[in-house]
Amino acid sequence: MSTEAVANSVQLPPLENPNERAAVGAELQVVLQDLIDLSLVGKQLHWSVVGAAAHGLHLFLDELVGEWRELADVVAERAVTLGFVPDGQSSAVAAGSRVEPVAVRSLADHVVVWELGRRVAAVAERIRARLESIGAADLVTQDVLVRVVGALEKQQWLLRVQLGEKA
Numbered sequence: 001m002s003t004e005a006v007a008n009s010v011q012l013p014p015l016e017n018p019n020e021r022a023a024v025g026a027e028l029q030v031v032l033q034d035l036i037d038l039s040l041v042g043k044q045l046h047w048s049v050v051g052a053a054a055h056g057l058h059l060f061l062d063e064l065v066g067e068w069r070e071l072a073d074v075v076a077e078r079a080v081t082l083g084f085v086p087d088g089q090s091s092a093v094a095a096g097s098r099v100e101p102v103a104v105r106s107l108a109d110h111v112v113v114w115e116l117g118r119r120v121a122a123v124a125e126r127i128r129a130r131l132e133s134i135g136a137a138d139l140v141t142q143d144v145l146v147r148v149v150g151a152l153e154k155q156q157w158l159l160r161v162q163l164g165e166k167a
């Protein structure tokens with residue numbers, strides 16, 4: 001074993017499967033891109049919402065943007081903790097995000113809730129689908145992502161009730 005490998009094995013957290021360290025970093029990178037993009041889409045809708053419920057939604061969207069930025073920070077810092085430097089710059093987000101852009105025009109309040117709700121659900125479902133395999137590589141990263149999914153699913157509920165749907 002080289003000196004560098006010894007140093008790394010002491011400094012970096014020992015994963016359930018250390019061979020998967022880069023793969024776990026790549027998973028966190030993808031989630032980071034989606035969360036940053038949600039925060040950008042949310043801000044776009046904060047500006048473009050119109051209608052009777054626009055004022056409340058305008059304020060609520062800024063709360064959500066703040067939550068996505070916080071979650072992105074937690075995800076990025078988990079990646080760094082594992083020795084993987086994430087890229088949260090606009091070029092990486094534009095190249096890798098799976099969040100659909102929204103139309104650049106005024107959007108009615110109910111359309112905003114619907115369009116945002118399905119994007120939040122899509123991000124949550126994609127992360128949830130990867131939880132088991134991430135857990136096999138690193139249980140602590142799985143825990144971080146479980147909390148991300150929990151937060152996104154709560155947001156889905158808060159959006160859903162605005163459409164008058166029952167819990």
Ligand SMILES: [Fe+2]
Nearest residue numbers: 046047058062
């Ligand atoms: Fe604002």
